[in-house]
Structures are given as C-alpha cells and as structure tokens.
Amino acid sequence: MQPAAFIFDMDGVILDSEPIHSRVKMDTFHHFGLPFDEADLIYYMGRTSNEIFGEVIAKEGRKDLSVEELVCYKHEHYLEVLQSGAIKPIEGSVALIKKLYHKGIPLALATSSWEKVMETVLDAFAIRPYFKSVISGSTLPKSKPDPAIYLLSAEKLGVSPAECMVLEDTAAGVLAAKRAGMYCIGFRSPHSGRQDLSLADTVVNHLDEIRI
Structure with missing residues (x-):
C-alpha cells in the first residue's frame, strides 16, 4: 500500500540507541545507589525515563530522590x-527516509526521547530537512503506548490517522500506533530485545524489506 504519510519512531528505528540507553540508565542507577537488574531494561523499551525511574524510586522507597533529578542526570x-560522536544510524534507515521523501510522501518523527536528543540525532544524520513534523514525547503529558504522539503527528501532517503508516520497534x-488507528510495520531492531510485535500489521527484520 502507499500511505498518505509515513511516521518514524527514532530509537531502534533510525538511531541504533539501545546499547547507549542501557549503559546510561545503568550508570544513572549506579550514581544514585539504586539496585536494578540490567536484564529488566527490556520491559521499559519504548517508554520514557520518567516511568522507569519513577517505578524504581517508588519500589525502593527512596523519598530522598526525585524522578526529575534522575531524569536530568540521565x-x-x-x-x-x-x-561525542559515538552514534550510528540503523542500517538502511537514512536510505529509507530519503526514498520516501523523494516519492513525495510526507514524513514525521514521533519519538519518546528527550527533545535535545531528538535534535542532536536529526543534525548528526543530516535528516532534518526530510521531516515535515518532529515531535518529542517529552513535551506531551503521556508517552507511548498512549496514542497522543501519533494522533498529533497526523494532525501536523494534515492527514487522517487511517492514512498513516508507522515504523516501530517496540x-x-x-x-500506540494501533490505538491511533494507523497501519504499523513492526521492525525487529538488532538491539531492541525480544519485543512482542504481534499487534503490528506486518513485521520486517531489515528496513530494505519495506516496499511502498
């Protein structure tokens, strides 16, 4: 199918970020003296730092710590x-962005990442000009799996949710994409762990499998 618009997630889809996220989150837990099993990070992929730190602080009963303090440090x-330059794109992601753009399909970026991180990635990979809409979930009241970020993206692109195709790895x-009423491609990203992508309309193991 050819969608009226295409919406990209960022972490694990455009940016090969999970190894960095894991390292930085574990560094944050260590810095603040919070016990956490690194193997449990898989349950928080695609969710915000506020959620993981909030749950761990509550579980440990650390009233001396605030979510904002940990999130800021992280x-x-x-x-x-x-x-520092220690980042690289997911194989095929930049090529797919350019291919869709040159086909005249409006593109949006809808990421749970912090706004400054989103801006850094857009500039590092020189992909900012290809996107008509970019939204950081950190600017919204609720994060994925809430559909708000996808519904807002469709609104900014000027198309109905049903006409949008989403690429997600978690x-x-x-x-979130399905709750927004969108067609979703599940991507088995190399570092996103064993994610349950069963709700996706189709699943790919490599981005060059996507045919528009």
Whole structure:
C-alpha cells in the first residue's frame, strides 16, 4: 500500500540507541545507589525515563530522590555520549527516509526521547530537512503506548490517522500506533530485545524489506 504519510519512531528505528540507553540508565542507577537488574531494561523499551525511574524510586522507597533529578542526570549523560560522536544510524534507515521523501510522501518523527536528543540525532544524520513534523514525547503529558504522539503527528501532517503508516520497534510503540488507528510495520531492531510485535500489521527484520 502507499500511505498518505509515513511516521518514524527514532530509537531502534533510525538511531541504533539501545546499547547507549542501557549503559546510561545503568550508570544513572549506579550514581544514585539504586539496585536494578540490567536484564529488566527490556520491559521499559519504548517508554520514557520518567516511568522507569519513577517505578524504581517508588519500589525502593527512596523519598530522598526525585524522578526529575534522575531524569536530568540521565539526559545530560546521554547527550554527552551522543555529542561525542559515538552514534550510528540503523542500517538502511537514512536510505529509507530519503526514498520516501523523494516519492513525495510526507514524513514525521514521533519519538519518546528527550527533545535535545531528538535534535542532536536529526543534525548528526543530516535528516532534518526530510521531516515535515518532529515531535518529542517529552513535551506531551503521556508517552507511548498512549496514542497522543501519533494522533498529533497526523494532525501536523494534515492527514487522517487511517492514512498513516508507522515504523516501530517496540511493543509499546506498536500499541500506540494501533490505538491511533494507523497501519504499523513492526521492525525487529538488532538491539531492541525480544519485543512482542504481534499487534503490528506486518513485521520486517531489515528496513530494505519495506516496499511502498
């Protein structure tokens, strides 16, 4: 099918970010003396830092810590890593963005990542000019799997949700897209763990499998 618009997630879809996210989150837990099993990070993929830190602080009963304090530390540390140049795109992602753009399909970016991180990636991969809409979930009241970010993206693109195609690599992201009433391609990203993509309309193992 040819959609009226195409919406990209960012982490694990455009940016090969999960190894960096894992490292930075574990560094944050260690810095604040919070116990956390790294294997449990898979359950938070596609969700915001506020959620993971909020749940861990509550579980440990650490009333001396605030979610905002941990999120700020994590974001600054993550941004340092990104700006050091230690990032790379998912294979085929930039080519797919350019291909869709040159076909005249309006593109949007809908990511749960912090706004500064989103801006850094757009500039690092020189892909900003291809997107008609870019939204960071950190600017919205609710994150994926809430469909708000996808509904807002469709509104900014000037198309109905049913005409949009979404590319997602996490269970939370796929659920958000489907709740928005959109066609969703599930992508088995190399570092996103064993995500349940069963709600996706189709699933691919490599981005060059996507045919528009």
